[in-house]
Amino acid sequence: MGEIWQGLTAAFRLIVTFDADLVEITLRSLQVTLTAVAIACAIALPLGAWLAIQRFRYRRTVIALLNALMGLPPVVVGLIVYLFLSRQGPFGALNLIFTPTAMIIAQVIIVTPLIASIAHQAIRELWADYHDLLISLNATKRQRMATLIWDARRALMTAALAGFGRAIGEVGAVMIVGGNIDHVSRILTTAIALETSKGNFALALGLGFVLIGLAIAVNLMIHGLGRTEREGTW
Amino acid sequence: MTAILPLQVRAAKVRRRGKTIVGPVDLDLTDVGTTIVMGPNGAGKTTLLHMLHGLARLSGGAIAWNMPTPEAQTRQAFVFQAPVVLRRSVRDNIAYPLILHGTLKSEARQRATDWAERVGLAEALKRPATVLSGGEKQKLALARALIREPQVLFLDEPTANLDGRSTREIETILKRTAAEGTRIVMTTHNIGQARRLASEVIFLYRGRVHEATRADAFFAGPKTPEAAAFIKGDIVE
Ligand SMILES: Nc1ncnc2c1ncn2[C@@H]1O[C@H](COP(=O)(O)OP(=O)(O)OP(=O)(O)O)[C@@H](O)[C@H]1O
Ligand SMILES: [Mg+2]
Numbered sequence: 001m002g003e004i005w006q007g008l009t010a011a012f013r014l015i016v017t018f019d020a021d022l023v024e025i026t027l028r029s030l031q032v033t034l035t036a037v038a039i040a041c042a043i044a045l046p047l048g049a050w051l052a053i054q055r056f057r058y059r060r061t062v063i064a065l066l067n068a069l070m071g072l073p074p075v076v077v078g079l080i081v082y083l084f085l086s087r088q089g090p091f092g093a094l095n096l097i098f099t100p101t102a103m104i105i106a107q108v109i110i111v112t113p114l115i116a117s118i119a120h121q122a123i124r125e126l127w128a129d130y131h132d133l134l135i136s137l138n139a140t141k142r143q144r145m146a147t148l149i150w151d152a153r154r155a156l157m158t159a160a161l162a163g164f165g166r167a168i169g170e171v172g173a174v175m176i177v178g179g180n181i182d183h184v185s186r187i188l189t190t191a192i193a194l195e196t197s198k199g200n201f202a203l204a205l206g207l208g209f210v211l212i213g214l215a216i217a218v219n220l221m222i223h224g225l226g227r228t229e230r231e232g233t234w
Numbered sequence: 235m236t237a238i239l240p241l242q243v244r245a246a247k248v249r250r251r252g253k254t255i256v257g258p259v260d261l262d263l264t265d266v267g268t269t270i271v272m273g274p275n276g277a278g279k280t281t282l283l284h285m286l287h288g289l290a291r292l293s294g295g296a297i298a299w300n301m302p303t304p305e306a307q308t309r310q311a312f313v314f315q316a317p318v319v320l321r322r323s324v325r326d327n328i329a330y331p332l333i334l335h336g337t338l339k340s341e342a343r344q345r346a347t348d349w350a351e352r353v354g355l356a357e358a359l360k361r362p363a364t365v366l367s368g369g370e371k372q373k374l375a376l377a378r379a380l381i382r383e384p385q386v387l388f389l390d391e392p393t394a395n396l397d398g399r400s401t402r403e404i405e406t407i408l409k410r411t412a413a414e415g416t417r418i419v420m421t422t423h424n425i426g427q428a429r430r431l432a433s434e435v436i437f438l439y440r441g442r443v444h445e446a447t448r449a450d451a452f453f454a455g456p457k458t459p460e461a462a463a464f465i466k467g468d469i470v471e
Contacts, residue, residue, distance in 0.1 A: 132289060133318040137331050138308055147330075151321040 007205020014206050026210060029187040032100050032174070033167045036107035037115075040167075041160050044112050048119030048159075049145040052127045063120065069113035074106075078173030081106045085177065098179035103187070106173040111163035118162060122155035123148045157222055168215055188214070238299050238309050238385045239265040239417055241286070246295035248278075248285050256281045256441045258295055267433035268408070268418040270449070272425075272464065278441040279421040280315055283388045286419065287312050308335075311379035315390040315421075317371040319363040324355055327363045328377045335382065349377040354403055368395040376404060380411060387411065389420035393427065405430060425465060429453060437461040 014022045051063060083089050085097040085105070096102045126148050134144050149156065171189035178185035180194060188211045195204035240262060247257030256278040263269065263286075271279045284290040286297065288307050299306035311331075320327050329346035333339060350356050353373040358366060363374055372395055379387060389408075393401040401424075408431060412418050422428055428435065432449035437456070444458045456462045 129318060130320070132284075132312075132314055133320075135289060136287065136310075136312045137334055139334055143334055147320070 003201045004205065006202040007209065010202040010206035011209040015210065022207070022210065024183070025186055025188055025191050025207070026214065028100060028185075029168060029189070029211070030214070032103045032187060033107060033164060036104045036167050037111060037160055037164050039104070039108050040112040040115050040163055041156075043108075044114075044116035044159070044163075045119050045149050045156060046145060047112075048116045049123045049148050051116075051120050052123040052148065053141065053144050063117075066113050066117050066120070070117055072110060072113065073172075074110050074170050075172035075176070077109050078106055078176035081109065081173065081177045097177065098181055098185055100178065100185055102177040103174040103185060106177045107167040107170065110170060110173060111167050114166060115159045115163040118159035119152075119156055122152045122159070126152050157225075161219060161222055164218060165215055168218075169211065236301055237265060238301055238306050239263060240300060241386075242296075242298045243286070244296050244298075246285060246297055247293050248281050248290045249293040254293075254441060256285060256290075256438075259285075259443050261436070261443060261446060263417065263419070265417065266415075268412050268420070268431050269434040269436060270428040270432040271419065271421040271436045271438055272423075272428060273438035274464065277438045279438055280390050281441075282436075282438060283312070283390055283419065283421065287388050309385040311382065311384035311387050313372070313375045313379045313387070313389040313392050315394070317368075317375040319366065319371050319374060321362070321364055323360050324350060324363050324366065324374055325359045327374055328355075328381055331378060331382050345381060346377075349381050350374075352407065353377045354400070369397065369400055372396060373400065373404070376407065380407075384416060386417045386419065389418065391421055391423065393422070393424065401427070425467075437464065 013019075051059065051066075081102065082097065084091050085094070085102050086092055087097065089097075096105070127144075130144075130148065130151075134147065139147065169189060171193055174185075174187060175190050175193065178187070178190065180186050180190035186194075188207055192204045192207045192211070195201075195207065243259055243261035243263075245258040245260060247254055247259070249255065259282065271282060273279055281290055285292065287310055288297075288303065289312070297303075320330060322330070325343055325346045327346075328349050329337075329339075329342035332342035332345060337345075347356075347359060350359050353376055355370060355373055355377065358370065363371070366374060372392055376389070376392060379389075392408075393404050396404060405427065408418060408420075412431075418431075420431075429449070432452075435445065435447060435449050435452040436443055437445040437452070437458070437460070439458075439460050445452060445456060445461050447457075452461070453465065456465055
């Protein structure tokens with residue numbers, strides 16, 4: 001129990017003193033994950049909407065595949081991204097390996113199926129309600145998707161949050177593709193792994209509490225945004 | 235502007251799960267008046283209206299407007315039996331069809347405000363539409379259908395959830411809409427309403443058109459026993 005207490009005090013000290021390393025690592029964590037979630041949403045929301053409104057031959061297969069991809073082991077994603085981006089890999093010339101960009105790429109791959117799958121569920125239900133009206137009004141495919149995405153915004157916010165939660169706490173993939181290089185690609189989770197392996201439990205726990213605090217804060221913030229929205233009854 | 239009417243329906247059929255639920259139907263819709271579609275529950279009234287509006291795929295026969303169907307569809311509007319409300323404010327619901335078709339948001343909202351007033355929803359403008367009562371949702375659906383001034387307006391039991399006063403208000407709007415030249419095709423179970431609004435009656439029974447005739451003739455003496463029993467309020471099986 002002593003370690004938890006020490007961790008708490010360490011976290012407290014790091015936070016109130018605005019520890020430079022902590023701030024840097026935290027900001028990088030946020031930057032990587034928020035970027036990844038934004039990109040994932042840009043892909044996943046239209047994809048989810050499109051899968052909900054479009055009938056085509058292998059639709060069920062694609063949806064099943066998407067659900068299966070939700071369970072992708074991050075470590076394996078990391079490994080594959082590594083192979084593509086490493087010096088000898090097909091995209092080695094881009095010099096992306098061991099950069100935050102590489103970590104963003106890995107996180108996008110990890111959370112896009114998750115967000116798309118939740119989005120698809122929510123939008124499909126809404127589409128059942130809206131179908132006749134939108135057809136009657138001659139809405140184009142694009143307009144249908146836009147309307148559904150906007151009107152399902154609450155559920156989609158939750159989907160994005162789920163993606164954020166999964167990405168911010170992920171360590172396996174970002175460790176492999178980011179390399180946990182100090183001042184370059186070190187983020188909260190990789191720092192925790194490092195400090196733990198060095199036996200610095202207090203510092204590791206301190207970082208852990210910051211990570212948890214961050215996840216909760218982002219959740220509350222988005223929840224608050226939804227609340228203050230004037231038309232907030234759905 | 236070319237007229238969308240007359241409409242010719244020839245041997246049109248809708249099948250669902252291997253069963254013909256409407257048709258074969260032959261029907262001519264000319265350019266003025268209000269057609270009321272009547273018939274017992276499950277007769278196929280909703281399906282018939284969906285079929286005319288292009289929402290139910292034909293499994294036989296043909297429907298021909300006086301212009302290509304895609305163009306004709308943009309001049310029609312439909313008020314559904316179960317009102318569909320978008321998860322937006324009342325005003326944005328009513329403005330939605332205009333915005334879809336390229337009207338500027340500010341103008342669309344202005345016109346939506348006007349229409350909300352006409353159907354008695356002025357107070358509710360900024361409320362989320364999902365919290366409206368059943369009757370208010372029907373009024374919203376009517377305003378949203380009318381905002382693009384359709385040439386043909388389909389209504390599926392538009393006053394089913396309304397009280398007497400709201401029903402009269404809606405009927406007044408429908409009469410004015412018809413007088414301004416919109417062709418109305420609507421279903422109702424309210425025979426009094428049918429008498430007040432109809433210039434023409436279609437009596438549908440088990441998916442078939444049993445009578446399609448002028449309203450005064452229909453109410454004076456329906457030709458089929460089913461229709462006669464229906465008007466008297468007897469149970470038609
Ligand atoms: N998708 C479907 N599959 C099978 N049967 C259907 C389907 N849609 C409608 N039906 C059946 O077709 C018949 C006509 O339905 P419809 O909704 O057109 O009746 P209605 O005259 O509008 O009835 P109501 O007065 O209750 O609104 C009903 O018996 C209904 O069960
Ligand atoms: Mg019906």
